[in-house]
């Protein structure tokens with residue numbers, strides 16, 4: 001049995017807000033919202049992959065902070081999603097690839113977008129900590 005390949009999603013935090021990204025592909029997932037990120041390349045750590053993916057997809061530098069407890073099967077179990085919180089270090093996120101819209105959500109706004117189902121537990125875990133967040137100003 002082949003081990004599921006890891007996907008890392010970034011809960012990017014800035015100024016007490018969480019970044020949500022709307023996917024453009026594949027068709028079945030287009031229009032749904034996710035935590036930006038992607039699959040680990042061979043030899044990468046999850047935080048390392050997250051830094052690379054967010055540089056490529058959003059044009060920003062982030063510092064991964066902590067892993068959200070748990071992991072969630074994706075694509076019928078071929079992939080498994082892990083989520084890390086991350087601090088925005090530099091740049092303003094832009095939907096350069098894989099997304100067509102980005103939104104910064106405050107605690108009371110996190111349910112205002114149509115998240116991929118696998119993301120919801122991690123999003124709620126992060127949101128529950130946003131109120132007292134010391135991230136950003």
Ligand SMILES: Nc1nc2c([nH]c(=O)n2[C@H]2C[C@H](O)[C@@H](COP(=O)(O)OP(=O)(O)OP(=O)(O)O)O2)c(=O)[nH]1
Nearest residue numbers: 007009034035036037038039074075081116118119
């Ligand atoms: N990036 C990301 N993918 C997610 C999340 N939630 C979720 O179910 N997925 C699914 C969607 C995809 O089936 C898979 C990740 O694929 P991806 O297309 O983002 O990965 P990637 O950037 O490495 O893409 P590629 O190199 O294969 O083109 O995980 C999430 O929060 N972030």
